[in-house]
Amino acid sequence: VTNHNHISALEKIIGKENILTDPHDTAPYEKGWRDDGGKAAFVLRPHNTNDVSRILSYCAKNNIHIIPQGANTGLVSGSTPDTSGAHCVLSLSRLNTIFHIDPINRTAHVGAGCKLSALNATLEEHGLYFPIDLGADPTIGGMLATNTGGGRFLKYGGVRENTLGLRAILSDEDGTLIDLLHPCRKNNTGPDLKHLFIGTSGAFGIITEALVNLAPLPQQTATALLIPRTPESVNTLLMEMERRCGNYFSAFEGMSGEAIKRALAHSPTLTNPFGRDAIPNYAILLELTRTWTPRVGEQPLTDILESILSELWAMPEEPLENALLGDPAKLWALRHALSEGVQKSGKLIAFDIAFKRGDVMNFLMQMHKQLPAQFPDIAICDFGHIGDGGVHFNLVVAKDDPRLSDNSFETNLRRWVYDCVVREYNGSFSAEHALGRKNQMFYDLYTPQNIKNINHKIKNLLCTGEISAILL
Amino acid sequence: VTNHNHISALEKIIGKENILTDPHDTAPYEKGWRDDGGKAAFVLRPHNTNDVSRILSYCAKNNIHIIPQGANTGLVSGSTPDTSGAHCVLSLSRLNTIFHIDPINRTAHVGAGCKLSALNATLEEHGLYFPIDLGADPTIGGMLATNTGGGRFLKYGGVRENTLGLRAILSDEDGTLIDLLHPCRKNNTGPDLKHLFIGTSGAFGIITEALVNLAPLPQQTATALLIPRTPESVNTLLMEMERRCGNYFSAFEGMSGEAIKRALAHSPTLTNPFGRDAIPNYAILLELTRTWTPRVGEQPLTDILESILSELWAMPEEPLENALLGDPAKLWALRHALSEGVQKSGKLIAFDIAFKRGDVMNFLMQMHKQLPAQFPDIAICDFGHIGDGGVHFNLVVAKDDPRLSDNSFETNLRRWVYDCVVREYNGSFSAEHALGRKNQMFYDLYTPQNIKNINHKIKNLLCTGEISAILL
Numbered sequence: 001v002t003n004h005n006h007i008s009a010l011e012k013i014i015g016k017e018n019i020l021t022d023p024h025d026t027a028p029y030e031k032g033w034r035d036d037g038g039k040a041a042f043v044l045r046p047h048n049t050n051d052v053s054r055i056l057s058y059c060a061k062n063n064i065h066i067i068p069q070g071a072n073t074g075l076v077s078g079s080t081p082d083t084s085g086a087h088c089v090l091s092l093s094r095l096n097t098i099f100h101i102d103p104i105n106r107t108a109h110v111g112a113g114c115k116l117s118a119l120n121a122t123l124e125e126h127g128l129y130f131p132i133d134l135g136a137d138p139t140i141g142g143m144l145a146t147n148t149g150g151g152r153f154l155k156y157g158g159v160r161e162n163t164l165g166l167r168a169i170l171s172d173e174d175g176t177l178i179d180l181l182h183p184c185r186k187n188n189t190g191p192d193l194k195h196l197f198i199g200t201s202g203a204f205g206i207i208t209e210a211l212v213n214l215a216p217l218p219q220q221t222a223t224a225l226l227i228p229r230t231p232e233s234v235n236t237l238l239m240e241m242e243r244r245c246g247n248y249f250s251a252f253e254g255m256s257g258e259a260i261k262r263a264l265a266h267s268p269t270l271t272n273p274f275g276r277d278a279i280p281n282y283a284i285l286l287e288l289t290r291t292w293t294p295r296v297g298e299q300p301l302t303d304i305l306e307s308i309l310s311e312l313w314a315m316p317e318e319p320l321e322n323a324l325l326g327d328p329a330k331l332w333a334l335r336h337a338l339s340e341g342v343q344k345s346g347k348l349i350a351f352d353i354a355f356k357r358g359d360v361m362n363f364l365m366q367m368h369k370q371l372p373a374q375f376p377d378i379a380i381c382d383f384g385h386i387g388d389g390g391v392h393f394n395l396v397v398a399k400d401d402p403r404l405s406d407n408s409f410e411t412n413l414r415r416w417v418y419d420c421v422v423r424e425y426n427g428s429f430s431a432e433h434a435l436g437r438k439n440q441m442f443y444d445l446y447t448p449q450n451i452k453n454i455n456h457k458i459k460n461l462l463c464t465g466e467i468s469a470i471l472l
Numbered sequence: 473v474t475n476h477n478h479i480s481a482l483e484k485i486i487g488k489e490n491i492l493t494d495p496h497d498t499a500p501y502e503k504g505w506r507d508d509g510g511k512a513a514f515v516l517r518p519h520n521t522n523d524v525s526r527i528l529s530y531c532a533k534n535n536i537h538i539i540p541q542g543a544n545t546g547l548v549s550g551s552t553p554d555t556s557g558a559h560c561v562l563s564l565s566r567l568n569t570i571f572h573i574d575p576i577n578r579t580a581h582v583g584a585g586c587k588l589s590a591l592n593a594t595l596e597e598h599g600l601y602f603p604i605d606l607g608a609d610p611t612i613g614g615m616l617a618t619n620t621g622g623g624r625f626l627k628y629g630g631v632r633e634n635t636l637g638l639r640a641i642l643s644d645e646d647g648t649l650i651d652l653l654h655p656c657r658k659n660n661t662g663p664d665l666k667h668l669f670i671g672t673s674g675a676f677g678i679i680t681e682a683l684v685n686l687a688p689l690p691q692q693t694a695t696a697l698l699i700p701r702t703p704e705s706v707n708t709l710l711m712e713m714e715r716r717c718g719n720y721f722s723a724f725e726g727m728s729g730e731a732i733k734r735a736l737a738h739s740p741t742l743t744n745p746f747g748r749d750a751i752p753n754y755a756i757l758l759e760l761t762r763t764w765t766p767r768v769g770e771q772p773l774t775d776i777l778e779s780i781l782s783e784l785w786a787m788p789e790e791p792l793e794n795a796l797l798g799d800p801a802k803l804w805a806l807r808h809a810l811s812e813g814v815q816k817s818g819k820l821i822a823f824d825i826a827f828k829r830g831d832v833m834n835f836l837m838q839m840h841k842q843l844p845a846q847f848p849d850i851a852i853c854d855f856g857h858i859g860d861g862g863v864h865f866n867l868v869v870a871k872d873d874p875r876l877s878d879n880s881f882e883t884n885l886r887r888w889v890y891d892c893v894v895r896e897y898n899g900s901f902s903a904e905h906a907l908g909r910k911n912q913m914f915y916d917l918y919t920p921q922n923i924k925n926i927n928h929k930i931k932n933l934l935c936t937g938e939i940s941a942i943l944l
Contacts, residue, residue, distance in 0.1 A: 104707045104830035105861070106714070127715055149658045158658065161633045176922060183828035185860045186621045186630065186903040188671050190915055190944065191927050195667035199660050216718045235576045242578070243599055246688045246763035247719040291718035295779050298771055307767050356655035358576035388657045389577070431658040439661075447662055450648060455663050457933045462926070472662065 057175030060465035070142025078436025112141025147199030149432035154387035171465035218289035231361035233319035251287035252387030263341030354431035529647030532937035542614025550908025584613025618906035619671030643937035690761035694773035703833035705791035723759035724859030735813030826903035
């Protein structure tokens with residue numbers, strides 16, 4: 001059976017206009033944000049759960065390997081085909097219906113292809129939002145498949161904690177619908193199977209609809225930049241903030257001086273909050289939010305933050321080198337400019353890693369000490385969500401560095417960093433980008449054999465066909 | 473092979489002093505809070521994960537059916553043996569070590585047998601606690617196995633959302649240890665298998681250790697009682713509270729007048745907050761908390777709550793019939809007295825159910841309308857966690873009601889209520905008490921066949937022996 005036959009058969013299932021075969025049309029589906037792209041046999045664009053079921057049934061019967069794709073904003077090659085040309089992309093982007101918003105339950109029932117921005121725009125009139133804060137604009141299905149975290153995890157948790165229910169289609173001859181679209185916040189009537197589909201990049205089944213938790217929109221925000229006196233001070237500041245204003249605390253983001261420098265260099269419209277050329281080695285962006293505007297007699301959040309900063313200044317441990325209140329829009333603009341600034345400053349080798357919170361600064365100090373000896377001339381431009389232990393550990397090499405022509409350079413570097421993260425710190429080699437082809441070898445390497453065996457058996461139990469870029 | 477042989481063999485594994493066989497010794501392990509009790513072949517009391525592994529290995533090889541038990545505070549016969557005398561109780565109560573408290577990560581690594589009260593007592597000096605608020609004092613392992621929710625779910629989520637990692641032992645010939653004791657808050661390196669063990673009452677494996685999330689201890693609390701003008705007003709009040717003081721909002725508990733009456737009658741030391749004999753049909757206990765005491769210039773929480781009540785009074789929808797601020801200790805004493813007061817007022821037939829939040833009052837109104845016609849002379853004494861859609865729907869029949877001698881009466885009543893909950897409202901027949909022998913028939917009845925098949929296959933994939941009161 002050739003691709004041509006498959007295409008004819010699939011056209012009968014979802015309509016000719018919903019299958020892309022022309023290389024010009026398929027190109028946007030073949031290349032990710034941070035990969036060189038592969039080649040898709042063809043691209044399928046179904047409109048609803050039922051069509052996905054019929055597609056997966058056909059593909060399971062015919063051994064067609066499916067790569068599910070949302071907005072294709074992932075960073076680990078989880079949504080793009082490899083270069084073989086044998087895999088087929090299943091775009092969920094047309095399953096973008098917002099079926100129902102329930103303001104009393106604070107939930108939304110949406111199609112997997114609905115974009116985060118579209119959902120939040122619709123929710124605004126209800127004073128609600130889906131409280132996962134990201135730089136990108138992924139689909140809700142993609143967010144579930146990768147269990148995204150983001151910058152306000154500290155307050156709201158990640159996607160997993162904000163999903164009440166979902167529908168998924170298995171890759172089997174029936175294209176079985178697993179209907180877990182339960183609207184209850186409390187439900188203990190058996191194994192909670194939705195967790196098999198969240199964060200598994202489609203390997204166990206393809207999420208087509210979700211019922212997600214919403215939060216009241218913040219109405220007031222206050223932000224500050226803290227310069228910790230020592231790396232240890234970062235932990236003190238984090239704990240003290242939780243104790244002294246835990247109810248308001250919504251972000252505690254670390255930014256290395258190297259990353260800030262590159263952001264300022266790349267985006268001349270940004271203002272340097274530290275004034276002139278003074279850039280600290282490390283800064284913390286702190287955010288307080290609340291769901292209302294101050295009432296008569298109630299302090300604005302900025303005043304509260306100011307009081308807390310005075311308290312931190314007065315601590316005998318002296319955790320602060322400096323602290324400045326700043327406009328939330330400007331400080332977040334700087335924070336959000338870090339990623340592109342770092343990326344544009346050279347060849348980026350990025351690690352999305354996590355630790356228990358107290359280990360973040362220990363790991364960074366160790367890297368600053370050991371990396372130059374092992375791999376000289378590499379800039380450490382980290383930033384991340386220190387409040388939840390997540391680090392975007394970005395290494396930047398000059399674009400003309402001759403080592404880049406040797407494939408083993410990046411492989412060895414990655415292996416050396418991850419070995420430290422996983423083996424020395426019991427950390428995570430994928431904090432919030434989930435699994436894609438880029439992490440396959442690290443999944444293979446670091447996952448204990450008995451866990452791999454269980455994953456593999458569950459995969460075989462649920463699916464006869466392959467429906468993911470990652471092989472479990 | 474007789475029990476005698478098994479006991480000798482198991483004595484060699486964990487020591488003679490850790491096996492109970494005398495009926496006098498085994499009795500406390502055989503009867504639950506709300507069941508008449510069964511009969512255990514014997515009771516095993518291991519001290520650590522390794523002993524549990526050796527026990528489960530032996531039992532899997534010898535087809536011994538194990539019932540895991542924590543503090544035996546469950547309400548659905550999930551931790552007690554049946555009357556056959558063929559099952560053996562595995563008490564986890566001696567795995568009560570608090571291995572490590574990490575104040576920076578806000579986590580505790582504890583043995584499954586550690587009691588909630590013991591953990592919280594140890595955490596107090598760190599200004600932290602495990603934020604699951606319950607009337608009972610279960611073990612942490614029991615809480616994970618049943619995924620308990622409680623009264624502050626609204627703010628903190630349940631046990632599932634507050635578990636970072638765990639260790640579990642499978643019932644197979646090796647007594648395989650599944651080590652998922654990961655300390656990271658963000659970790660997306662494959663399927664999150666811990667969710668197979670949380671809320672499954674031991675059916676997939678026995679949790680022996682857990683790494684749980686902690687929260688800063690509240691330092692200030694304010695409470696009020698609201699009397700909603702209509703059942704619909706309850707939803708308005710809930711949404712308005714989240715919008716107007718979401719950051720502080722920690723409980724929204726519904727209490728029926730019938731339940732309040734019985735609590736006051738049973739506990740003469742309680743004061744009636746409504747004064748004299750006036751008891752409303754329905755009241756809401758509202759709680760605000762924060763992690764600090766007010767600073768200079770900052771309003772006490774009580775003043776804030778008072779402002780919000782004025783705002784609610786002024787709403788054109790007129791959601792309030794009455795509202796009164798009250799001492800948190802006194803109001804919570806009333807709330808916590810409801811369960812026993814109801815139980816002591818007759819024969820209790822209890823339902824732990826959940827709905828999407830907007831359906832709670834609709835369901836209650838429907839029951840008040842339909843129950844008397846279907847099943848006359850039954851008092852509806854509900855209370856519950858309306859903020860998360862959970863309802864303790866308690867029906868009370870006079871103890872001398874002749875219908876109680878007919879077994880089919882309770883069965884028919886249960887079936888009639890659950891049919892309404894599950895089939896008319898898409899609600900949950902077990903909100904936060906999880907599964908036990910008491911819900912087996914409802915799991916069998918309401919779980920879709922393809923979900924049951926998956927559960928059963930996962931069970932067989934993980935375990936060769938039976939290690940739970942519930943059969944999946």
